[in-house]
Amino acid sequence: MVKTTVVQTKPYTDQKPGTSGLRKRVTVFQQNPHYAENFIQSILAVIEPAERKAATVVVGGDGRFFMKEAIQLIIQIAAANGIGELVIGQNGIMSTPAVSCVIRKIKAVGGIILTASHNPGGPNGDFGIKYNIASGGPAPEGVTNKIYEVSKSLQEYYICPDLKYDISKIGRDTFEVDTRYGVSTFTVEIVDSVEAYAEMLREIFDFTALKELLSGANHINVRLDAMHGVVGPYVKKIACEELGSPANSAVNCVPQEDFGGHHPDPNLTYAADLVNAMKGGQYDLGAAFDGDGDRNMVLGKHGFFVNPSDSVAVIAANITSIPYFQKTGVKGLARSMPTSGALDNVAKALKMQLFETPTGWKFFGNLMDAGKLSLCGEESFGTGSDHIREKDGLWAVLAWLSILATRKQSVEEIMKDHWQKFGRNFFTRYDYEEVDSDAANKMIKDLQTLMFDPAFVGKKLSSGDKTYEVAISDDFAYTDPVDGSVSKNQGLRIIFSDGSRIIFRLSGTGSAGATIRLYIDSYEKDLQKIYQDPQVMLAPLVDIALKTSQLQEKTGRTAPTVIT
Ligand code: VG1
Ligand code: CO
Numbered sequence: 434m435v436k437t438t439v440v441q442t443k444p445y446t447d448q449k450p451g452t453s454g455l456r457k458r459v460t461v462f463q464q465n466p467h468y469a470e471n472f473i474q475s476i477l478a479v480i481e482p483a484e485r486k487a488a489t490v491v492v493g494g495d496g497r498f499f500m501k502e503a504i505q506l507i508i509q510i511a512a513a514n515g516i517g518e519l520v521i522g523q524n525g526i527m528s529t530p531a532v533s534c535v536i537r538k539i540k541a542v543g544g545i546i547l548t549a550s551h552n553p554g555g556p557n558g559d560f561g562i563k564y565n566i567a568s569g570g571p572a573p574e575g576v577t578n579k580i581y582e583v584s585k586s587l588q589e590y591y592i593c594p595d596l597k598y599d600i601s602k603i604g605r606d607t608f609e610v611d612t613r614y615g616v617s618t619f620t621v622e623i624v625d626s627v628e629a630y631a632e633m634l635r636e637i638f639d640f641t642a643l644k645e646l647l648s649g650a651n652h653i654n655v656r657l658d659a660m661h662g663v664v665g666p667y668v669k670k671i672a673c674e675e676l677g678s679p680a681n682s683a684v685n686c687v688p689q690e691d692f693g694g695h696h697p698d699p700n701l702t703y704a705a706d707l708v709n710a711m712k713g714g715q716y717d718l719g720a721a722f723d724g725d726g727d728r729n730m731v732l733g734k735h736g737f738f739v740n741p742s743d744s745v746a747v748i749a750a751n752i753t754s755i756p757y758f759q760k761t762g763v764k765g766l767a768r769s770m771p772t773s774g775a776l777d778n779v780a781k782a783l784k785m786q787l788f789e790t791p792t793g794w795k796f797f798g799n800l801m802d803a804g805k806l807s808l809c810g811e812e813s814f815g816t817g818s819d820h821i822r823e824k825d826g827l828w829a830v831l832a833w834l835s836i837l838a839t840r841k842q843s844v845e846e847i848m849k850d851h852w853q854k855f856g857r858n859f860f861t862r863y864d865y866e867e868v869d870s871d872a873a874n875k876m877i878k879d880l881q882t883l884m885f886d887p888a889f890v891g892k893k894l895s896s897g898d899k900t901y902e903v904a905i906s907d908d909f910a911y912t913d914p915v916d917g918s919v920s921k922n923q924g925l926r927i928i929f930s931d932g933s934r935i936i937f938r939l940s941g942t943g944s945a946g947a948t949i950r951l952y953i954d955s956y957e958k959d960l961q962k963i964y965q966d967p968q969v970m971l972a973p974l975v976d977i978a979l980k981t982s983q984l985q986e987k988t989g990r991t992a993p994t995v996i997t
Pocket of ligand 1: 452453549550551723727728769792793794811812813815939940941942943950
C-alpha cells in the first residue's frame, strides 16, 4: 500500500495563470518551498473528489529543464489526491497539440502540460505548468480563476513521496494508494509520444498525395526546423519516416532541456538560422516550430515570409485541399483580435461567419464545441482547427503542403495570388520584451486616459503626408457567444476611419518584467501597392503609435526586441 503524506505549506499570491498557464523562471519553481507542489495541488483541486476515481489525466511536456522533476511530483500528488489514472508521454515528451489529441481520444478529464512554450529554457530560463480540460483545450478563465483562488489560500497538499516511477519505458502499472479519500487504485501508463497524434493526422490529410509531394518523382525540397523543441520526434516520424522527406530535411530534432540555448520561438528573429538557410534557394518550403509544437512559421523559397495572419487566410481560401474539411464542412472562421483582417476578407467572400476573440487559444474552444468554428489563427504564429483544441504547428505545415500539392504552385505564387484576389492586409507586430513593469503599466494607463477622452474620437493623427482619423478608441472586451462570459481589458484599440488599426497589449506569457506588444494592421487593395514592404507601408502608423503612446519616452526603449 502506498502511503500519503499531508504537507503543511504556505500559499503563494502569484500563481495566477496567464494567457497560457503559469509561467515563471525555473528558479522560482526551484527555490520557493513547495512552489510547484502547491500549484499542482491547486490544479487537481478543481477536479471534484467524487469524479477522481474514474478520472484519467494526460501529462506531457516539451522536454525543458525541470520537466522530469515536475512529472514525478504530478505522479505523487495525483496518487495522493485519489486520481484514477495518469497517461504520460514517454520520457515526459508530448507536444501541446498531441496532449490535446490524447485527452480527446481517451476521454480524459483533462491534461497537465509542462511547458513555457516559446520562452527560453534551461536552469536560468522559464518553466510553465498549464491545465487543459476534457475538451482538450486550455482551461477557460472560469477554471483558471478557480485554480488561482485555491492557490491563494492553500494550507496543505497531499503527496505519496515513496512513489517513484520510471517514465522512460512504455508500459502500465497499478498501485493501491491509501489516500485521504480512502484506499484507491492508481494507474500510471507511459505511452508513445507520437503515435496517437500521427494516427489523427493520417485521417485529416491525404498522406498519399503528401508523400508524392515530398518524395515522388517531382518532389519539392523542404527544411523543417524543430528548434530543439518537442516537435522533433513528430517531424522525424511523420514528415521523414512516413512521408519520405529526406532525413537531413529535418533539423534540430532532438529535444533539449535548454533548446540549445536559444529562444524556441519561430519568428524572423529567433529562427534566423532557418531564414538564412532558406536564402540560398535550395528549399521550396521552410518551417519552424516553437518549444511545445503549437506554433509554426512558414517560409517560401529564398525565405519568402508568410505572415501568420495571411497563413490562416490562405488555408481558409484553399480549405478544400484538406480532406478533413471535405468531410466536416466549414462551420465558421475565427481570429484573435490583434490578428490582421486578412481572414475577414476570405470569410466575406465565402459567406462564412467570422469571430473575433481575445488573444489566447482558450477562447476558440467554446465556439468549436458549439459547432460554430472550423479554422482559426493568431498573428503570433498559431494556426489550427477543430480537429483538436490547441493550435497545431505540424498540422499547419501539412495544411500548407496540401495546398502546394493541389495547386502545384510555389508558396510565393500562392500568397501573391491571394493578395490579388482579396487585397492585402499589411501587418506588423513590435515586441518590447522585459520592460520595467511600472513603466509599462504607466504607459498603458496614460494611453487609456488619452484614448478614453471623448475628444479623442474624430481626432486626426498624422505622420509625414499621411493623416488618419480616429473612428473607434476602446479597450477590447469579448462576450462569449456560447456561454455569455465576458472578458474585459483585452487590448487597447485605435481604429481609424479607413479600417487601419493600432493595438497595444501587455503580454500574459512573460516571466520577468512586462512585454509590450504593438500591432498594426492596414488594408490595401490597390494592385500597384500590394507587393510593397510592410515596414515601409506601415511606417506612418508605427510613427503615430509611438508618438501617441510616448512608448519610447516612457519606457526608455528606442527599438523593439522583435519585429514581425
Ligand atoms: C502570446 C501570444 C498569443 C498566444 C500565447 C500562447 O500571448 O500573443 O497569441 O496564444 O502567447 O502561445 P501573450 O499574452 O504573450 O501575447 V504559446 O505558443 O506560448 O502556448
Ligand atoms: Co507554444
